Amino acid sequence: MDVPGLCLFFGVIVPSLAVVSFFGGFAWKAIGWARSPVPFHIPITCGQQRSLPWIRSNRLDNPHTPMGAALRVALAVLLFRPLLRNTMTEIYAGPKLTYAPSRWLWLFAVMFHWSMLVIVLRHLRLFVEPVPAWVLTLQRFDRFFEVGHPVIHASTVLFVLGLGLLLLRRLSSPQLRYISILNDYFPLFLLLGIGATGTLLRHYSNSDAAAIKEFVMGLVTLSPLAVSGIPALFYVHLFLVSVLLAYFPWSKLMHMPGVLMSPTLNLANNSRAVRHVNPWNPPVGVHSYAEYEDEFRGRMIEAGLPVDKL
Amino acid sequence: MAVNVKPDQPEYYNHEQLTQIDYRPPAQAWESRPVTIRPGSFLHPAKPKGASSLGLPHPRQWSPMDEDWKLPADWKEIIITGMKERLEKYRSFKIFMDTCVRCGACADKCHFFIGSGDPRNMPVLRAELLRSIYRNDFTLTGRLLGTLAGGRELTVDVIKEWFAYFYQCTECRRCSVFCPFGIDTAEITMMARELLQLVGVSVNWIIEPAANCDRTGNHLGIQPHGMKDTLEFFADEIEELTGVRVNVPINKKGAEILFVTPSGDLLADPGTYTCMGYLALFHEIGLNYTWSTYASEGGNFGLFSSADLMKRLNAKIFAEARRLGVRWILGGECGHMWRVVHQYMDTMNGPADFLDVPVSPVTGTRFSHARSTKMVHIAEFTADLVKNGRLTLDASRNDRLRVTFHDSCNPARAMGLIEEPRAVLKSVCRNFFEMPEETIREKTLCCGGGAGLGAGENMEVRLRGGMARGLAVKHVRDAHGVNRLATICAIDRVTLTTVCDYWAPGVKVAGLHELVANALVMKGQKKRTHDFRHEPLDPES
Incomplete structure (x- = not known):
C-alpha cells in the first residue's frame, strides 16, 4: 500500500470501518430481530376478510395467503401504500371534524427514496468494470436536461428536492417539531450534505471520473492505490457517505429492513384457518370445570342444571 | 357546571370546554412536562382482593392521586428485566422500538388525540414514552449518548406517565392502519401494561372482571x-x-x-x-x-x-x-x-x-x-x-x-x-x-x-x-x-x-x-305490535 497520510485516513480507513459497521451492524440488528419469535398472529387488516364465498375479500390489504401478504409488504415497500391513506384531521366550530386526504408525505417520501435508489444504482458504474449495460440504460432514462455537459439527472433533482421538502415538513409542523429528536434531523442533513457534495463533484469540480473510478476500484478490490487527480471534495463526499453507512444500523434508518419483518404487515390474515404456533407458549393455571362445579354444585342441582359429579 | 355533579358523570363536562381543542403542542418539551392526574382522567387502581385472587404481583392499596404509589423497592430492576424478557419474546416489540421514523402519519389518527389535543396522545409519542426508555437502556447509541440519542432515564414519574397514557389507549389499532411500517400501538400498549402490572400498577376495571x-x-x-x-x-x-x-x-x-x-x-x-x-x-x-x-x-x-x-x-x-x-x-x-x-x-x-x-x-x-x-x-x-x-x-x-x-x-x-x-x-x-x-x-x-x-x-x-x-x-x-x-x-x-x-x-x-x-318472522308467532324493547312498532297506534 502506498497511499499517503490524510488520503489513507479518509480514503481507506474511514470507508473500511464504515463498511464493517454497516454490514456488521445491519446483520447484527436484523438477526437480533429474527432471534425473537413471532408468538402471535397479529396482522392489521384493512378491508374485507375472506370468509363466505359470495363476499368479495380485499386481497391487497387483507391478504389470506402468504403470497398475498408478500404482495402487501412489497406494495408498502415499493409504493408506500399505507401513506396513501393519510388524512389530516381538523376541528371546526360546531363542533365539526373533517378528515381531508393528505398525500404530501407520500409524495416527498416517494421522491426521496426512489431517487436515492436510482442514484445508488448509478454509482455502480464506479464499482464495476465493465459497467453493466442496465446501469447505462438507467442513466439514460434518468436524463433530465439534455443541455450542457454533463447532463443533469432527474434523480439528483428529486433527491435534493425530496429531502428538502421532508425537512421543511418536519420543521414547519408544530406537531412534528414536537415529536422530533436529534436522530430525525441528523440523517436529513447528512443526506443533504452527501447530495450537495456529489452534485458539486459532478458538475462544478474538475474531477477526473476515470481517476475516481480507478481509486474506487482499488478500494473494492481491497488493494488501495494512490491516484492523482482526485479533488479534496471527493474525500468530503466519501467521508459523509461513510458516516451514513456507519450510522445506518444504529438508527431509525433500519426501518428499511424493519418494514419487511413487521408481523402486522407480513402475515396473512388466516389465523382461524391455519394454526400459528408460539414457541414459548407458557403453561398457565386454568380454573378447571371440576373446581368450578365443586364450588357451585349445590346451586346448579337446585337450579336443575346438569352436573358431572352428583 | 351543574351542582352536585361529579367528574364521573357526563353532565359534569361542558360541551364548549371539551371542544376547545388546540392541536398545537405546548412550548415545553414532553420529557420535562409533568403529567396531570386529576379526577375524571384516571382509572381506579386494582383492589388487592382481585389482584391477589389472580396471583398478580405486588397487590396493594394505593391511589394515583397520592405522591407515593408504594412501588416495590426493586421496581426499576423489575421493569428493566421485564422489558428485556419481552424484547426476547416478541419480535414485534423489538421492531416497533427500532423502526419508527417519527413521520407523524399516525399523529392525528388517535381518537384520544383528536378529542384532547394532548401531545402524549399522538400514537408516535405514546410509543416514545416507552421507546425513550428502550433507547436509554437497550441501545448502543442510547447508552453512549443518553438524551442526545433520544434516551430518557427511568424514574417514578415515567411510571406515572405510563399509567396515565397507556390507559388512554384503547388498543384500537386505528393509527397502525396509517403507519408505513405497520407499527402497532396496541402491541406497545400491551407491553407497557404488562410491565406496569409487574410492579402492581393495574386498574380495577380490568382486574376485578x-x-x-x-x-x-x-x-x-x-x-x-x-x-x-x-x-x-x-x-x-x-x-x-x-x-x-x-x-x-x-x-x-x-x-x-x-x-x-x-x-x-x-x-x-x-x-x-x-x-x-x-x-x-x-x-x-x-x-x-x-x-x-x-x-x-x-x-x-x-x-x-x-x-x-x-x-x-x-x-x-x-x-x-x-x-x-x-x-x-x-x-x-x-x-x-x-x-x-x-x-x-x-x-x-x-x-x-x-x-x-x-x-x-x-x-x-x-x-x-x-x-x-x-x-x-x-x-x-x-x-x-x-x-x-x-x-x-x-x-x-x-x-x-x-x-x-x-x-x-x-x-x-x-x-x-x-x-x-x-x-x-x-x-x-x-x-x-x-x-x-x-x-x-x-x-x-x-x-x-x-x-x-x-x-x-x-x-x-x-x-x-x-x-x-x-x-x-x-x-x-x-x-x-x-x-x-x-x-x-x-x-x-x-x-x-x-x-x-x-x-x-x-x-x-x-x-x-x-x-x-x-x-324475524317466527313460526307460531302472534301479531307483533312491539319490538324487543317493548316499544310500539307503529308509534302512531
Missing part, C-alpha cells in the same frame, strides 16, 4: 343459577312479545354447537335485547346448541392486562367445548373477544383437533376460513342464513329506525369482518345510512371506552375519546335523521350509549341481532 371470569366464568360474576334465571327471564320476555316459547339449553352435553358471547349482554341494556335476539334466532332455525355457565364469557379482560391472563381466561372455551362434546363453536357479537378468538385462541389453547370444521346445520355451508380454530362469528353465520333465504324477515318492523353501523375496532382491524354485518343489517332494515368514509371500516373510530377504559371514573377521557365517533354519528343524525346506531360489540353497546347521549343525543345503540330479532 378478570378475577370474576376466572372464578365464575364471566366478568359480572353471575353464578350458574343466576345465568339460568336471566336466560329464562329473556325467554319469558320473548314469549310475551312474540307468543313463542323459546328453549334455553344450558350446559347440554352432546349439543352440536357451543355458543359463547360476552356476558355483558346478559345484564346491561341494550345488550340484553341482542341476547334475546340470539335466543329467538336459534329457536327459529331449530339450532341444536348450548350455552355454558363455565365458559360464560366471550370477552377477555386478559387481553387488556397480560398474555398469560388472556390465555388463562380463554382456555375455558375449548375446555368446555371438549367437556360438552360439541362439534364446533359459535361466537356472539363482541369486539375484543374476536381479537382473541381470531388472532390468539388457536395459538394459545389449540389445536382444536377434537372439534369438526364448522358447517352450518341449516344451510350446509362449510366455514372453511375457520377450519383450524373451529369458531364462527355470528355475523358470518347469520349472513349465510340470510343469503340462503333461510330466514323469513319482515324488515318493515324496523321502519321507524333509521340505522347507521359502527364498525368495532377489532372486527374491523384484526379480522376484516366488514360486509357480513352489513349484509345482515340491510336485510332487516330498510333505512340504512353509512357514516363518512374516513370513520368506518378499517378507518373506524373507537368508542373511547374499549381495552378496559369503559369505567365511570375516567369519564373525561371517555367523552374526549368518544368525541370523534360521536360527531360522525351526529353528522348522519343531522343529515339523514339517523336514530339508531347498530354495532357488533358488547363494550360499544354500553360505551357508545354514553357517547351518543353526550355528542349525538337522540341516537340509541343496538346490537345487530336485536334488529334481526325485530324483523
